[in-house]
Structure formats: structure tokens, C-alpha cells
Amino acid sequence: MGLGEILEMNERLVVLNDIHIPFHDTETLKSVYFGMKDAKPDKIILAGDICDFYSISRFDKDPTRRLNLQDEVERVQTVLRDMKKKFPKVEFTFIPGNHEERLQKYVLRNAPELFWLDETKLENLLGLKELGMEFVPRRWLEYRGVIFSHLDRANKYGGYTAKNLGLDIGKPVVHTHTHKVGHVAMRDVDFYDNGCLCELDADYLSGPSPWRQAFMIVDYIDNQPHFTQIPITDHKFVFNGKLYTPNGKEPLRPKKKQK
Numbered sequence: 072m073g074l075g076e077i078l079e080m081n082e083r084l085v086v087l088n089d090i091h092i093p094f095h096d097t098e099t100l101k102s103v104y105f106g107m108k109d110a111k112p113d114k115i116i117l118a119g120d121i122c123d124f125y126s127i128s129r130f131d132k133d134p135t136r137r138l139n140l141q142d143e144v145e146r147v148q149t150v151l152r153d154m155k156k157k158f159p160k161v162e163f164t165f166i167p168g169n170h171e172e173r174l175q176k177y178v179l180r181n182a183p184e185l186f187w188l189d190e191t192k193l194e195n196l197l198g199l200k201e202l203g204m205e206f207v208p209r210r211w212l213e214y215r216g217v218i219f220s221h222l223d224r225a226n227k228y229g230g231y232t233a234k235n236l237g238l239d240i241g242k243p244v245v246h247t248h249t250h251k252v253g254h255v256a257m258r259d260v261d262f263y264d265n266g267c268l269c270e271l272d273a274d275y276l277s278g279p280s281p282w283r284q285a286f287m288i289v290d291y292i293d294n295q296p297h298f299t300q301i302p303i304t305d306h307k308f309v310f311n312g313k314l315y316t317p318n319g320k321e322p323l324r325p326k327k328k329q330k
Contacts, residue, residue, distance in 0.1 A: 119168025229253025
């Protein structure tokens with residue numbers, strides 16, 4: 072039995088996170104979509120900070136980035152509809168992050184009487200039910216023995232936030248939120264910080280960006296998770312012997328023979 076047949080009998084997940092719409096990297100997302108078409112996932116996990124909600128942040132605003140809430144919601148809806156159109160048969164699960172929490176925090180600070188209205192709930196505002204996307208009402212999900220986390224934990228070095236969470240929980244972890252890429256393995260248990268898919272030159276950073284773009288593939292084979300983290304550089308990445316770019320894919324060039 073070949074690898075392709077084994078994968079067809081099991082399950083493949085793709086994890087996308089920290090897109091921060093409308094500050095997402097559109098060129099990188101084009102490359103990721105090409106890769107996902109070939110990866111053929113059964114489930115896509117949107118693991119937090121898909122929205123940015125900059126307009127309702129409590130932090131000082133850069134006037135050049137100012138958008139109103141309606142603009143932000145419409146842009147998020149456009150990206151989500153595009154994902155669903157590209158992958159109509161794939162199950163989607165939406166895990167909120169700290170940026171999605173800005174919505175309810177804003178309501179509680181400024182209009183607590185509206186907190187109980189269904190219209191102010193994130194899943195209703197984004198139309199997730201109409202898109203056929205499952206909404207998780209907390210910032211983490213345990214799925215088939217793996218914790219997918221967007222909790223408020225961050226370490227200076229990539230991989231160590233996931234490791235510390237994993238040691239606390241006692242399970243393998245794919246952690247988002249930090250925008251950093253890293254992997255720590257302890258025996259046969261893996262801990263990953265899974266990067267981001269937003270622009271890397273945020274104006275509020277005080278120095279060079281420590282962030283890295285990436286996404287994750289998780290294959291469950293005989294109920295065991297197997298992780299493939301795919302770092303992205305300059306909108307490009309390599310997967311299954313091909314180079315993926317915003318314009319599509321191409322085979323890797325063979326090495327030149329040395330004379």
C-alpha cells in the first residue's frame with residue numbers, strides 16, 4: 072500500500088492562523104492556496120487572529136491604518152467566502168484568538184447592554200454558520216489528542232511556548248499567537264509554534280520583525296498525528312518536491328552536475 076492510499080484512509084488537517092485580515096499577506100495566501108489544493112485536506116482549522124479588529128482596539132491608532140468596523144468585517148467575510156469557494160468540500164473549524172476577543176471586550180466596555188444580543192456575537196457577525204464553518208467558543212481545541220491553542224502564552228524563542236503549554240497539559244501542541252516558528256520534540260511528543268500569515272512589517276514593532284510566516288499540515292495515520300510544518304520565505308515555500316509561489320507551482324530545479 073502506497074503513502075497516498077494510506078493518507079486516503081486517514082485524515083489530513085491544514086492549520087492556518089494569525090492572518091490578521093485586513094493586514095493579511097495576500098501574496099502569501101495565494102501560494103498557500105496552491106499548496107492546499109495539492110495537499111487535499113479533509114479539515115482546515117483557522118486557529119485564531121483571523122480578524123485583526125484594529126478599529127476597536129484599545130491601543131493608539133495609526134491614522135494611516137484606520138478602518139471602520141464595517142470595512143473590517145466585510146474584508147474578513149470576503150476572505151472566508153473565498154476560502155470556502157476554493158475548498159467547498161473541506162470542513163472548516165474557526166478558533167477565536169485574542170484579536171477576535173476585541174469584539175466582546177469593546178461591547179463590554181462601551182455598550183454592555185448589547186452583550187446579550189446575538190448580532191454582536193462573533194460567529195453571527197462573520198456569518199460562520201451560513202458559510203458552514205464550525206465555531207469553537209474558546210481559544211483552544213483538542214482534536215484527536217492534539218491541542219490547537221491560541222492562548223495568551225508567549226516565549227521569546229519559537230517552539231518553547233508550545234513546549235511549555237504541552238508540558239502543562241501533557242499532550243502535543245500546535246500553538247499560534249506568537250507569530251514565531253519553532254519545534255521542540257521530547258521523545259515522541261511534538262510541540263510547535265506555528266508562525267503567521269499576516270504582513271511582517273507591522274508599524275508597531277519597535278525593531279526588526281522576529282516573526283515568520285508558516286502553516287501546518289497534520290496527518291493522522293492509525294490515530295497518530297504526524298506534523299509537517301511549512302515555513303514560508305518571500306511568499307514561497309517547498310512542499311512535496313515542488314516550489315509554490317503566488318503564481319502557482321513548479322518542480323524544483325535539479326542540481327547541476329559538478330564537473
